Amino acid sequence: MSYLKLSSLKKTYPNGVTAVKDLDLEIEKGEFVVLLGPSGCGKTTTLRMLAGLEEVTEGSIILDGKDITRLPPRQRNISMIFQSYAVWPHMTVAENIAYPLRLRKMDKKGIASKVQEVARICNIADYLDRYPAQLSGGQRQRVAVARALAVNSKLSLMDEPLSNLDAKLRVSVRTFLKEIHRNTGATTIFVTHDQAEAMALADRIVVMNEGRIEQVGSTREIYSECGSLFTAQFMGTPPANIQRVALASTRGRLVAAAKDAGAALDLGDQSAFPAIGRLTGGEVFLAVRPENIGIVEPNGINETSIEIVEPQGAYTILVSHVLGSEWKIMLEGDVDIRIGQKVSLKIDPAKVMLYDVQTTKRISLS
Ligand SMILES: Nc1ncnc2c1ncn2[C@@H]1O[C@H](COP(=O)(O)OP(=O)(O)OP(=O)(O)O)[C@@H](O)[C@H]1O
Ligand SMILES: [Mg+2]
Secondary structure, eight states: OOSEEEEEEEEEOTTSOEEEEEEEEEEOTTOEEEEEOOTTSSHHHHHHHHHTSSOOSEEEEEETTEEOTTOOGGGSOEEEEOSSOOSOTTSOHHHHHHHHHHHTTOOHHHHHHHHHHHHHHTTOGGGTTSOGGGSOHHHHHHHHHHHHHHTTOSEEEEESTTTTSOHHHHHHHHHHHHHHHHHHOOOEEEEESOHHHHHHHOSEEEEEETTEEEEEEOHHHHHHSOSBHHHHHHSTTTTOEEEEEEEEEETTEEEEEETTTTEEEEEEEGGGOTTHHHHTTSEEEEEEOGGGEEEESOOSSSEEEEEEEEEOSSEEEEEEEETTEEEEEEEESOOOOOTTOEEEEEEOGGGOEEEETTTOBEEOOO
């Protein structure tokens, strides 16, 4: 049996908005799970139900073998870190960390040594006598983490804890959180709408959309084997190029044609697509990640011209018209290419993703 089990969890707010619809999720002890999804998809609502801050409309929450669905927050032994710095401004760093321990009636000596221990782990031991206003944003968020760590809770919930930090600090606190997790093994559910953050931190990512789970998987699965069109559109910077196409087999090649554009794209030798018989004739959504497209000298196949060149240092993004739409191509390094230059596009057939036009679910190519 899993450590945390959410079964058919549902939340309808008093105003009639159903923010979470039928959520099923199992989490193992020690996992770092990230809930990822666009604004309003129900991430915070899910966390608040777990913490007991929001009543569950239907379904159940089992934590470590115990049904906690209706327990008040204090009896759940769950810690929560919010987006805003959830530290008390009128208490010093040491008092902030000690406060939940005092509530739990820990003795003075125990509290003092626990404060020292977590302050050392979180690298704030030098600031124990300061007030939050005398700390930087990143230091304040580390205090919040230290306070959560000190109580040894069964489950650690974090709702966009990095979103108030500037870009550079976000990355360093992110690395810090990952180290903390490696050292403590605390079961953690972390909420973000930032996919880079999700991919960097997660053992498993849960992609949410409109109150439902779209896909659960490792970073690699979520990114390279998107189970639905939604995930393919959501993941990646820039995201996958997506187009509704008809598939045909022409002289041993698999070709995608866009109806209105009168344009076609060669996807590669049809031997790369064992399911070819099932695929041709009908319409599908084609998704190709920008980094899975290469360019070669014009050779008569997929010829196009480059319209925009965006150097990014480590990589270069090119924009070109493919199948009547603007597609993005991502090449490693600083590429020497002119605007207007003619090239041939080479798609990696093993990385092509196809989706059913009705269900928008992934179609297996093998
Ligand atoms: N107290 C409330 N009463 C009514 N509706 C609410 C309440 N809180 C949230 N909602 C609605 O429930 C839906 C989910 O909100 P939630 O805060 O869980 O989203 P989220 O995924 O955390 O979004 P964000 O990334 O913007 O924080 C939204 O449509 C929101 O407007
Ligand atoms: Mg939220």
